[in-house]
Amino acid sequence: MDWQDSPEQAQFRTEVADFIQARLPERYRSGDENSDETQTTGWQADRKSNDPSAKESAINWADALAEKGWIAPHWPKEYGGAGLSVMEQFIYNQEMAKADAPPVGGMGVSLLGPTMIVHGSEEQKAEHLPKILSGEVAWAQGYSEPSSGSDLASLQTRAIRDGDDFVINGQKIWTSGAQYADWLFALVRTDPEAPKHRGISFLVMDITTPGLTVRPIIDMGWQEPFNETFFEDVRVSTSNVIGEENRGWYVGMTLLDFERSGISGAIEYERTIKELIEYVNSEPENDIKTRDDFESVRHQIADRYLEVNVLFNFAFRIVSMQNSGMVPNYEASVNKMFGSETHQRLARTGTKVFGLYSNLWSEENEYAPMRSLFTRDYVRSVPHTIFSGSSEIQRNVIATRGLGLPRG
Amino acid sequence: MDLGLTEMQEMLKNGARDFLENECPEQLVRDMEEDEAGYSTSLWEKMAEQGWQGLLIPEEHGGAGFNFLDLCVLLEEFGRALVPGPFMSTVLGGAVPLIEIGSEDQKAEFLPKIASGDVIFTLALTEPSARFDEEGVQCQASVDGNNVTFNGVKLFVPDANVADYMIVAGRSEKGVTLGIVATDQDGVDVTQLQTIARDKQAEVKLNNAQGQLLGVEGEGWEALAPVIHRYTVGECAYMVGLAQMDFEISVDYAKERVQFGRPIGSFQAIQHKCADMVTDVDGSRFIMYKAAWAISTGQSDEETQMSVNMAKAWCSDATRRVVAHGQQIHGGIGFTKDYKIQLYFRRQKRAELSFGDADYHRELVAQQLGI
Structure with a gap:
């Protein structure tokens, strides 16, 4: 080691x-x-x-x-x-x-490109990959639907063949960054008669295709990171299917299996906890250390520091395994679950440290400690345990895929 | 950067697992709970043949000259098998201080005998105050040349009932002073305590007990730092192995136990506990090995101290969460004496308390962070 x-x-x-x-x-x-x-x-x-x-x-x-x-x-x-x-x-x-x-390069670099390299035709690769690499085209992901969240394979957006085209009707939701994207990759149902995993195709389309509407969702932090995407008779050529028709679920899962270590989260939280410690130690005006509840506060801070260290080790483990030719199994789910939950605990500790000042949202307010970072993180870390597989789904995956417990 | 074991460490681990599955079955663990000595002399001798008591001891003194991280690989297996007896007290409480601060004569006298399994050592550190800091050492020490005389009470001394020697921490007018005390003298009075883990801990009354001075008078506390670091991380390694096994037994049970017509492991309430258990076990393992690595590779004093405190803070709480889930998953059968899962539950508490629990080490982490 x-x-x-x-x-x-x-x-x-x-x-x-x-x-x-x-x-x-x-x-x-x-x-x-x-x-x-x-x-x-x-x-x-x-x-x-x-x-x-x-x-x-x-x-x-x-x-x-x-x-x-x-x-x-x-x-x-x-x-x-x-x-x-x-x-x-x-x-x-x-x-x-x-x-x-x-x-x-966003989703194009992290997800669409690697999938296209595995499943795309030579024509598709030649058309799309260079534009991702030049920064010319940005991609968004259309997977989730209003009625298909954790149970993604139940998705209902329909693509019906009409000559050389598919005609798509339905709705996607949580399409991150779609308002800034040029192209969309989506999972759509092409065979409603087949078992739910086997009637799905992986389609790519220009986001300006007629009938396709992107509407930003304002989140609880007044931000617009996500969108709803509506399809009304959207015509997309059948040549835009990546991989085999009706095998799209498995094409899409290639992306999700593309394991990430989560190191950037660990580094962000380390930076945040260190800044908090520095603040508590150095702020000349503050009287945090004289508060009656400071003993509890300092132990919470120490706990967060510990957790960030544990998270780093989880990230190191993934890359160590990959580096020695092993394929991570439940380990990536552990990172997602533990990382997102650590994020929320960190935000909670930060808001605890600053007491009433944690009401302050604006980073520019003269009273705002640490630019109100924890207040905003307290709200913005809420989706973290929900998107990309909720904490509950991650635990299901760890238990069934990782530990071999029987599916319920 | 690499968090895998070396080939040699894999061999050590697999060899130890096979050996202990044969030589240290559950029945032996149970027998030793009720045994006066608390360990099997034949297992002790076989372990010495494996070279384990001498694993850390330099080759010139009859040992194998492995590093501390290697020992932690072995201790993880000891935790898995719940190996009873004075191994950790002899190796971490005896061999380590001798290697760190013993004179050449003391090393030559004791280390080969430890490596061969001929002597048992322990560390007599804590007292009725049950503190782990320097203030906790109040037992009187008076030094005369190379000899030291101790008067006082040591409490929670592991394996004192079978130890041939104990390394005693006392206090002279110059400060904390260490001595090597033979137990077969009138001035040493050992009374065994009945403990939660049914391990052997004792009250040791020292009444003009005579010993050899170890290290320099008054500099004993500083000298103990590397010993306490290693013993603490060793306890973490033991907890990791113990928790890993508790987790494996619990997952197996969840697959087999049927209620409402299906294995309870198909219920998400149970699945999520199991997912949390593996997260805690894995988290404990890496934070423990990071501390072992810092010690083995001689990272800075600050980094080593911090990593040891982080390891014990994390492992103490995380492994307790694991064994508590283990009990809950097992339901009624789990709290019977006959079923094995409770063996892990009770031993986790011993190791959690040893050298300070999570709050104690979290406090030290907070101090080092300056808050």
């Missing part, structure tokens, strides 16, 4: 860190002057922004990464990726997260 880099790993880490230091646009550098909004909506929103400086930052950052071949570090070289090893990808992700640098 070794928690340190090998000399080669250390060298690659320095290369990545130096690159980010040299090329990351000012807009994305951490610091009080940059708004939290910028950090969360990131690159995908900026590239469509009306603010020319935001747009320029997004383009410059994509260009800088493209020069190194680092927009898609995990894609094979033959498709324009960097072909980095598992460990190099991990280090790359770690350094990007440490610098709070926005990933470029």
Whole structure:
């Protein structure tokens, strides 16, 4: 066991860190002057922004990464990726997260591209992959429906064949970033008679196709990270099916099986807990340490610090397994569950520390401790245990797939 | 970065598992609960043949010269098998302080005998105050040349009933002072305590007990730091193995036990407990090994101290959650003496309390964070 880099790993880490230091646009550098909004909506929103400086930052950052071949570090070289090893990808992700640098390419890079590389035809790859790598096209994912959340395979959006086209009717929901996307990949029902997993196809389409409407959902934090997407007689060529017709469920699951270590969450929470500790220790005006409940507060802070360390180890485990040729099983579910629950506990502890001041939402208020970060995180961490497989679904997966307990 | 075991460590682990499945079955664990000595001399000798008592001891003193992380791989297996007896007290409470601060003569005198299984050691650290800090050491020590005389009471001394020697922490006018005390003298009076884990802990009354000075008079507390670090992480390794086994037994039971016409493991209420158990066991394992790694590779004092405190804080709580779920999953059968799951439940508490529980170590973490 070794928690340190090998000399080669250390060298690659320095290369990545130096690159980010040299090329990351000012807009994305951490610091009080940059708004939290910028950090969360990131690159995908900026590239469509009306603010020319935001747009320029997004383009410059994509260009800088493209020069190194680092927009898609995990894609094979033959498709324009960097072909980095598992460990190099991990280090790359770690350094990007440490610098709070926005990933470029969104769902196209992380999900659609890798799936198309496995299941797409040569024509499909030639048409779509270069545009993802150049930052020209951003993708959104249309899986969930109002009546198909955790039970995704029950989805009902219908695609009926009409000559060389499918005609799609129905509704998707939680289509993240669709308002900034150019293309959509979706799971649609192409055979309603078949068992539910076997009548689904994986379709890609231009998001401006007539009949397709994207409507942002305002969330409880006054943000619009998600959308509803409506399909009214949307015509999409049958050549836009990825993989075999009616095998779309399995094509889609390739994406979900694309295991991620969750290292960026661990790094974000570490940064947050360290900032909280620094605040508690150094704020000259504050009297947190003289409060009657401070003993409880400091133990909560210590607990959060411990949990972040445990989360780091879970992330390290995934990459260690992959690096030695093993395929993680329940381990990725552990990371998602534990990471999201740690996030919520951290937000709770932060709001506890600041007491009444945790009412403050605006990061600019002069009374706001730590830019009201915990107040907003307290609200914004709520979806974390719900999206991408809720904590309950993760526990089901751990128990059944991981531990072999019988399905209910 | 790599969180896997080396080939050698895999061999050590698999070898130990096979050995202990044969040599330390559940019946032996139960027998030793009611045995006066609390350990099997034949198992003790076989363990010495495996080289385990001497695993950490340098080759020049008859040991195998492995590192501390290797020992933790072995201790995880000990926890899994609930190995009873004075192994941890001898190795972590005896061999470790001798290796760390013993004179060349003391190393030559004792280490080969520990490695061969000929002597049993223990560490007499805690007193009726039950504190783990320097203030807890109040037993009187008076030094005369290389000899030290102890007067006082040591409490919760593991395996004192069978130990040939104990390393005693006392206090002279210069501060905490350590000595190696033979137990076969009139000044050492051992009274066994009945404990939750039915292990052997004792009250030890020292009445002009004579010993050899270990290390430097007045510098004993600093000298104990690496010993306490290792013993604490060793307890974590034992808890990890114990919790892993409790978890495996519970999952197996959940697959077999049928109620309402189906295995209870098909109910999500049970499944989610099992998912939480594996999360806690795995989390404990890596935070423990990180501390073992910090010790083995000589990371900075600050990093080592922090990682030890984090490991004990986390493992103490997390493994308690595991064994509590284990009991709940087993329902009524779980709280009978005949069924095995309670063996783990009771031993987890012993290890949780040893060298400070989660709150104690969480406090030390908070102090190091400066809050």
